[in-house]
Amino acid sequence: MAWAGKLLRVNLTKGKCKSEPLNMDWANEYLGQRGLATKYLAEEIDAKVDPLSADNKLIMATGPLTGTSASTGGRYSVITKGELTGAIACSNSGGFFGNEMKNAGWDMIIFEGKSKKPVYLYLQDNNAELIDAGEFWGASCWDTEDGIKAKHGDQFIRVASIGVSGEKGVKYACIINDMDRAAGRSGVGTVMGSKNLKAVAIRGTIGVSVKDSETFASAVSAGKQVLADNPVTGQGLPTYGTQVLMNVINEVGALPTRNHKDVQFEGAHDISGEAMHEPRKSDGKPNLVSNAACFACTIACQRVSSIDRTHYTVVERPEYHKASGGLEYEAAWSLGAATGVNDLDALTFANFLCNEHGIDPITFGATLAAAMEMYETGVIDDKITGGIKLNFGSAEALTTTVELTCKAEGFGAELGLGSKRLCEKYGKPELSMGVKGQEFPAYDGRGIQGIGLAYATSNRGACHLRGYTIASEVLGIPEKTDPLETDGKAGLVKAFQDATAAFDSAGICIFTSFAWTLEDVAPQLDAACDGAWSTERLLEIGERIWNLERQFNLDAGFTGKDDTLPKRLLKDAANSGPAKGKVAGISKMLPEYYELRGWSKHGVPTKETRARFGI
Amino acid sequence: MQNSLHINPDSCTGCHQCVLACSDRHGDDFSPIKSRIQIFRFEDEGRYVPYTCTQCEEAWCQKACPTNAISVDGNGALIVSDAQCVGCKVCTIACPFGTINYNADTGKVIKCDLCGGAPACVEACPTDAITFVNSSTTGFDKMRKWAAKTDAGSQPSA
Numbered sequence: 001m002a003w004a005g006k007l008l009r010v011n012l013t014k015g016k017c018k019s020e021p022l023n024m025d026w027a028n029e030y031l032g033q034r035g036l037a038t039k040y041l042a043e044e045i046d047a048k049v050d051p052l053s054a055d056n057k058l059i060m061a062t063g064p065l066t067g068t069s070a071s072t073g074g075r076y077s078v079i080t081k082g083e084l085t086g087a088i089a090c091s092n093s094g095g096f097f098g099n100e101m102k103n104a105g106w107d108m109i110i111f112e113g114k115s116k117k118p119v120y121l122y123l124q125d126n127n128a129e130l131i132d133a134g135e136f137w138g139a140s141c142w143d144t145e146d147g148i149k150a151k152h153g154d155q156f157i158r159v160a161s162i163g164v165s166g167e168k169g170v171k172y173a174c175i176i177n178d179m180d181r182a183a184g185r186s187g188v189g190t191v192m193g194s195k196n197l198k199a200v201a202i203r204g205t206i207g208v209s210v211k212d213s214e215t216f217a218s219a220v221s222a223g224k225q226v227l228a229d230n231p232v233t234g235q236g237l238p239t240y241g242t243q244v245l246m247n248v249i250n251e252v253g254a255l256p257t258r259n260h261k262d263v264q265f266e267g268a269h270d271i272s273g274e275a276m277h278e279p280r281k282s283d284g285k286p287n288l289v290s291n292a293a294c295f296a297c298t299i300a301c302q303r304v305s306s307i308d309r310t311h312y313t314v315v316e317r318p319e320y321h322k323a324s325g326g327l328e329y330e331a332a333w334s335l336g337a338a339t340g341v342n343d344l345d346a347l348t349f350a351n352f353l354c355n356e357h358g359i360d361p362i363t364f365g366a367t368l369a370a371a372m373e374m375y376e377t378g379v380i381d382d383k384i385t386g387g388i389k390l391n392f393g394s395a396e397a398l399t400t401t402v403e404l405t406c407k408a409e410g411f412g413a414e415l416g417l418g419s420k421r422l423c424e425k426y427g428k429p430e431l432s433m434g435v436k437g438q439e440f441p442a443y444d445g446r447g448i449q450g451i452g453l454a455y456a457t458s459n460r461g462a463c464h465l466r467g468y469t470i471a472s473e474v475l476g477i478p479e480k481t482d483p484l485e486t487d488g489k490a491g492l493v494k495a496f497q498d499a500t501a502a503f504d505s506a507g508i509c510i511f512t513s514f515a516w517t518l519e520d521v522a523p524q525l526d527a528a529c530d531g532a533w534s535t536e537r538l539l540e541i542g543e544r545i546w547n548l549e550r551q552f553n554l555d556a557g558f559t560g561k562d563d564t565l566p567k568r569l570l571k572d573a574a575n576s577g578p579a580k581g582k583v584a585g586i587s588k589m590l591p592e593y594y595e596l597r598g599w600s601k602h603g604v605p606t607k608e609t610r611a612r613f614g615i
Numbered sequence: 616m617q618n619s620l621h622i623n624p625d626s627c628t629g630c631h632q633c634v635l636a637c638s639d640r641h642g643d644d645f646s647p648i649k650s651r652i653q654i655f656r657f658e659d660e661g662r663y664v665p666y667t668c669t670q671c672e673e674a675w676c677q678k679a680c681p682t683n684a685i686s687v688d689g690n691g692a693l694i695v696s697d698a699q700c701v702g703c704k705v706c707t708i709a710c711p712f713g714t715i716n717y718n719a720d721t722g723k724v725i726k727c728d729l730c731g732g733a734p735a736c737v738e739a740c741p742t743d744a745i746t747f748v749n750s751s752t753t754g755f756d757k758m759r760k761w762a763a764k765t766d767a768g769s770q771p772s773a
Binding site (some may be wrong): 069096099103205207240291292297298304322323600 | 628631636638643645658659660739742
C-alpha cells in the first residue's frame with residue numbers, strides 16, 4: 001500500500017533490467033524517496049567513488065504519497081554522488097514524471113554501471129527495455145521528450161532526459177522532466193550522461209492504492225484546506241510564484257548582488273514577480289501567461305511565461321515565441337541580481353534555455369557572476385572569454401554565455417566547470433560563492449544568519465531547500481525570528497533540516513511546509529501506508545536521514561572544516577540595508593549546532609548518535 | 616431541475632486533482648488512465664482543459680449500444696450497467712466526443728456518471744474550474760462577465 005513494493009534495477013553495463021522487492025525494513029526506517037534512496041546508495045556504493053565512474057549509481061525514487069491525491073503528491077528525487085560537489089546529491093522534481101513511475105508500479109529505479117552506447121529506458125508498466133538512443137544523442141531535452149513521444153506514438157509518455165550539457169560533462173547538468181521541471185542541482189544530469197543514459201520514458205497504467213481510502217480522502221481534504229487557507233500557499237505562491245520573494249528579500253538586505261559584493265539590487269523590481277504581471281510596451285501582454293500545477297498540486301506556483309517577441313533574443317527565433325516555464329525566484333536571482341542584469345526578457349530567455357538544454361540556472365548564474373568579477377578585475381580577459389565582454393549588468397553577456405554553456409562550447413565549456421573549479425583555475429578560489437562546491441541560492445547569509453548556517457551544514461552543498469529558515473526569519477512561519485540574530489539559530493536550522501528530510505521522503509513538495517507541519521503530513525501517511533505513522537516517527541526519520549547523509553559525506557572525505565562559508569561572507573560586512581555592517585556569524589552557531597546534533601566538536605556523529613539511528 | 620458539470624478552463628491549473636478523485640471514487644485506486652474526466656495540456660499556450668461527458672440528451676452511445684446497457688438515471692446521467700455491458704466498444708465509436716472509453720481491466724466501458732449527483736471532481740477541484748450547476752444557467756456567469764464589459768462604456772465616470 002502506498003509503496004508499490006518493488007524497484008527496478010537497471011544494469012547499464014550488461015544492458016539488463018530486473019525487478020526486485022523493495023526492502024520494507026529500510027522503508028520503515030527511511031520512508032521513501034530521498035531517505036530510502038540514500039540508504040540504498042550508501043549501502044551499495046563506496047562513498048569515495050569517482051562520481052563519473054561506472055561504480056557510481058544513480059537512483060530515481062518516489063515516495064509513498066507519490067501518485068496519490070495528497071496535495072503535491074507527484075514528486076520524485078534523483079539520488080547519486082554528485083559531480084559538482086563530490087557529496088551526496090539529492091535533487092527533487094515535480095511535474096508528472098514521478099506519478100508515472102509509481103503508476104507503472106515502481107517505487108524506484110536504480111541505474112548502475114555504464115552503457116557502451118547511448119540508450120534510454122522505456123518502461124511501460126512491468127515491461128522495461130533499454131533502447132538505442134543514438135538518434136537522440138546531441139538533442140536538447142525538449143527535442144528528446146518530443147522525439148520519444150513521437151517515436152512510440154504515445155503523447156502520454158512522461159520523459160526525464162539530459163541535454164548536450166549532460167552528455168558533454170557540464171558539471172551542473174540537470175535532469176529535465178515534463179519540459180521544464182528539473183532535478184536541478186549538484187550535477188545529477190552529469191552523472192546520468194556519464195552512464196550514456198539519455199532519457200527515461202515511462203507510461204504507467206497500473207494505479208496507486210492506499211491502505212484506507214476513506215480515511216485517506218478525509219486527511220487529504222483537510223490538508224488541501226490548510227493549504228487553501230494559508231496566505232502563502234493559498235495566495236502568494238499561485239499569484240506570484242516563488243518570485244513573490246524578490247522585492248521582499250531585497251528589502252531585507254539579503255539579495256546577493258554582483259557575486260555577493262552587494263546585498264541589495266537596484267534592479268530588483270524589474271525582475272520581480274510583480275514585474276512579470278505588468279503589461280509590456282510591444283503587445284500589451286504581461287510576461288506571465290498563466291500559473292500551473294504539478295501533479296496533484298493544489299498550490300500551483302509554477303510560472304508559465306512568454307518572451308516579448310520584439311526582444312533582441314527572440315526577434316529572429318520564432319521557436320521561442322511560445323509559452324514555457326517561466327522564472328522562479330532562484331533563477332530570477334541567479335540570472336539577474338547575481339549578474340546585475342535587470343532585463344526580464346533576457347532572464348526569461350536564459351531560463352528557457354536552461355530548461356531546454358538541462359543546466360542548473362542557480363549554478364550557471366552564480367558561476368557567470370564569479371567570471372564577471374574576474375573579468376572586471378582583470379583576472380580574465382577577452383582572449384579567455386572569446387571576446388565576450390563579461391561586465392556586470394550586461395544582458396548580452398548573459399544570453400550569449402548561456403547558449404555556449406548549454407552546449408559546452410567556447411567559453412561556455414569553462415563556465416560549465418562551475419564557480420569553484422573556474423575560480424581555482426584562475427587562482428581566485430575565494431571568488432567562488434558556495435559551500436562544498438555548490439553555489440549559494442538567493443539569500444545572503446549576512447542578512448539572514450540562520451540560512452548561513454543552513455548553507456554551511458547542508459549535506460548537498462549550499463542549498464536553501466535543506467532547511468528553509470527563511471520561512472521563520474523572514475516570513476514568520478511557524479514563528480518570526482530575527483534574521484540578524486545568531487542566538488537560537490542552531491536549533492532552528494536543525495529543526496528545519498530534520499522536518500525537510502521527512503517531507504522530501506514522503507513524495508510531496510517542500511512548499512507545502514509553508515502551511516503544513518509534519519502534523520498535517522502524518523495523518524495522510526498513516527492512512528496511506530501500512531503501519532502507524534506519527535509526527536514523532538517522521539521527525540526521527542528526518543534526523544536519521546540527515547545523519548546518514550552526513551556519514552556518507554564524511555566517508556567521502558569531507559570534514560567539519562567544510563562546514564563554512566566563503567571569506568567574503570565571513571569578513572566583508574554587508575554594505576547596505578538592515579544588515580549593513582554584519583558578517584555571517586557561523587562560528588557563533590556551529591558548536592551549538594554540532595552539540596544539538598549529537599556530533600563531536602569536529603562534526604562527526606558520535607557512536608551514541610549513530611547507534612540511536614542505527615547508522 | 617437538472618444539474619450539469621460546468622467547466623471553466625481559464626481557472627484550471629492542470630493539477631489533476633479531479634482525475635485522481637474520479638478514479639478513486641469509482642474504486643479504481645489513483646489511476647489517471649481510468650478517470651472519466653481527463654485534462655488536456657496545451658503547454659505552448661499555458662492552457663489546461665478538463666474534458667468529460669456532457670450527458671447528451673440524444674445520446675449516441677446509448678443508441679449504439681446493442682445490449683441496452685446505457686440508461687439515464689435520476690440526475691440525468693447516462694450510466695452503464697456492468698451486468699449488461701459486453702465490452703463491444705461500439706459506444707466508444709459512436710460517441711463524437713470520445714468521452715466513453717474501454718477499461719481493459721474489467722472488460723467494460725466507463726464514462727462519467729455524475730457520481731450519483733455529487734461529482735467527486737467538483738469537490739476535489741481547488742480552483743472551482745469544475746462546478747455542478749443548473750443545466751439551464753450554465754452560461755449565465757459568462758453572460759454576466761460580458762454584460763459588465765459591454766455596459767462599462769455607458770457608465771458615467773466617477
